[in-house]
Amino acid sequence: MNTKFRSGFISIVGRPNVGKSTFLNAIIGQKIAITSPKPQTTRNRILGIKTTQDYQMVFVDTPGIHKPKHELGRLLDQTAQSAIEGMDAVLFMVDQEKGLAEDHIIRLFQGVSSPVYLIINKVDTLKSKIEIDKIIISYMNAYPFAGFFPISAIEGTNLNHVMDELVKCLPVGYPLFGETEVTDQSDFQLMSEIIREKVLYHTQEEVPHAVAVVIEHTEMNAGVYEVHATIVVERNTQKQILIGKGGDMLKQIGTEARKEINKILDTKIHLILWVKVKKDWRNRPSDLKSFGYDK
Ligand code: GDP
Ligand code: K
Ligand code: MG
Structure with missing residues (x-):
């Protein structure tokens, strides 16, 4: 095995429907997380495992952060919150159509020591570049994100740049899962x-x-x-x-x-x-x- 092999955990958090599970499926290259236009599609924490010659990246897909009305909703929020701690990097995904920064969500990142990246998804439906720049600036002013990436999870745009950056966040270490495993789900x-x-x-x-x-x-x-x-x-x-x-x-x-x-x-x-x-x-x-x- 490569002595510089890297392995670690990356979580994906954000509001319902921004495209977290679609992104995960695109990265893994097969469907492991269900997606739909409806909130609360993802209910459990799901692991997606990407293994190459050089690294093993374990993604944690989470239910969206929202205001819980049910015991189930409260459980979903807890799951998302616990996925922010102890990660090698956190991807905070937003939908470019939804616009400017939301303070109450960004507050979740206060005191988090791992790098948090801003991922602006759905740029395939972009109205204008000026608008996306405005969105990026408002988020970057609200929290010291380690970087930002405009992407389209559906079309695969810019995913390679996200991956190049994430690999740098992984510590040198052994793989935790077999090389053919793509998820922890039975x-x-x-x-x-x-x-x-x-x-x-x-x-x-x-x-x-x-x-x-x-x-x-x-x-x-x-x-x-x-x-x-x-x-x-x-x-x-x-x-x-x-x-x-x-x-x-x-x-x-x-x-x-x-x-x-x-x-x-x-x-x-x-x-x-x-x-x-x-x-x-x-x-x-x-x-x-x-x-x-x-x-
Ligand atoms: P999640 O709740 O954040 O996991 O979001 P999903 O992955 O379930 O996606 C929510 C909806 O957004 C689905 O209808 C997806 O097809 C759609 N979606 C996800 N990514 C993109 C994208 O890059 N572009 C567009 N236009 N739609 C997307
Ligand atoms: K959804
Ligand atoms: Mg989902």
């Missing part, structure tokens, strides 16, 4: 997340937030890998929406999820979906725990 977690992503794309308003997905069990049945999963919602009306007319909605979600799971896990599966109502699960610690949210 196959069960990946499967349930993909199903939840499809639900997010097909539902509106309160439904996306009320959903949890549990993989109940898997079995080999006549040579086919069967996956039994439950989509949990909080109300009967939500259950009806998810099932849809004649079961159409659930069928659509199941088909999309199955195709993507086949691709990502490189295994053909047969997906069996159920919908179950569990009143107020987002406020019940025991439910949060059994649905995988217990950081």
